[in-house]
Amino acid sequence: MSDIRDPELPGRLLRTERDALLPLLRALPPECFELRTACPGWTVRQVLAHCGAALVRIVDGRLEEGVFLPEANAADVAQREHWPLSRILDELERGFTEAGPVIAAGDGELDTVALGEWVHAGDVREACGRPGAYAGDGTTYALPLLARASRRRDTPLLHATLTGRPEPLILGNAADGRPAARFHGDAATLIRIYAGRPLVATRYRLSGATEQELLIYR
Structure with a gap:
């Protein structure tokens, strides 16, 4: 059974999801961002804040030990609590766009982060009642x-x-x-x-x- 890595796959997944998800998010009514998701305790807005924070950490090389543990994820979300929604979506778009090449240059440890971002996009679709959760072109x-x-x-x-x-x-x-x-x-x-x-x-x-x-x- 082959386990040869294709380093370009995470970036392709992220860019495909960017093109599908960001227009949907920018068209959602504000109340959708306060809906609860499959992630315990997190709303749509908080899931998106986590996704953007994680990807931009990769882009900026801020990957200190424990960076993706639950406590660190919660701290990133809390830091963005008072950000305007437009800033959260802009950060998310930047992460989807720029993280792929950084992940590709690594050893494969971050590939699962890209997959997790795509799963979170499914969480958002499902919470908002939009089609294509955990499916679509990606x-x-x-x-x-x-x-x-x-x-x-x-x-x-x-x-x-x-x-x-x-x-x-x-x-x-x-x-x-x-x-x-x-x-x-x-x-x-x-x-x-x-x-x-x-x-x-x-x-x-x-x-x-x-x-x-x-x-x-x-």
């Missing part, structure tokens, strides 16, 4: 990043048969004496499972592993 880039992240996070080997995709996606790592788990469903639901997002109203089959074993964000 899926082409998100799935190989997910597969690589699943191996780096040492999740069980899983063969995913995805709706509308002819070839199965192979995720995770083989373990002696344990057969590969199997998933049948759509790509958005697979993303939800690995990212720990709500599965209400989804339809899928999973055998040989539990949803908890497949989490890449803990």
Whole structure:
């Protein structure tokens, strides 16, 4: 099973999501930014503040130890509490635009951050009742990043048969004496499972592993 890194994938994912998400955000009514998301305790505005802060930290090289731990994330969000919404969106757009080359130049440790940004865009869409949560044009880039992240996070080997995709996606790592788990469903639901997002109203089959074993964000 190949784990060759494509360093350009995170940037492609971020730029694709920038072009899809920013026009949507700039057209939302103000009350949407106060809606609660799947991220415990965080509103849409706070998720976006976290996303912009994380990406601009990468762009600016401010990656001190513990920078992406929950306490540091909360501090970044609190720092932006009184920013005008336009400033939060401008920072987010800058991060989506400029972080890709920095991530590409690294060793792959930050690839999962780009995937997480895309998942958070899904959190925002879902909270605001907009279509395309955990789906859309970025899926082409998100799935190989997910597969690589699943191996780096040492999740069980899983063969995913995805709706509308002819070839199965192979995720995770083989373990002696344990057969590969199997998933049948759509790509958005697979993303939800690995990212720990709500599965209400989804339809899928999973055998040989539990949803908890497949989490890449803990």
